[in-house]
Amino acid sequence: MTTFDWEKAFIFTPYSTQEGIEEQLGVNFNDPSDIDWRDDIYLLVYLNDDKVVQYIEVDRQGADFTIGEKKHLTPSDDLITIERY
Numbered sequence: 001m002t003t004f005d006w007e008k009a010f011i012f013t014p015y016s017t018q019e020g021i022e023e024q025l026g027v028n029f030n031d032p033s034d035i036d037w038r039d040d041i042y043l044l045v046y047l048n049d050d051k052v053v054q055y056i057e058v059d060r061q062g063a064d065f066t067i068g069e070k071k072h073l074t075p076s077d078d079l080i081t082i083e084r085y
Helices: 018-025
Strands: 008-012 041-048 051-059 063-066 081-084
Touching: 008 018, 018 041
Parallel strands: none
Antiparallel strands: 008 041, 041 051, 063 081
16 A cells, blocks of 8 residues: 555554664664654554664554564555554
8 A cells, every 4th residue: 555665564562762763673764653652552663674664553443453463564464454442
């Protein structure tokens, strides 16, 4: 459903820190969403050639998002589970 090339996508939970995001991504990324202070969104960050090419703020809307035990998503393995609470 994307219109851009990507190799990896990472999903970050509410209250994720800037340092934790950069550590997981392995690149510098100035989080414009301020997710470290928020509990109303998840942050989905796409990388291509080790560069951030897109990010999306996903409204929680009473649900939790997970990619299971995976470290990141790839175009061939991009399943996200949504659980209502």
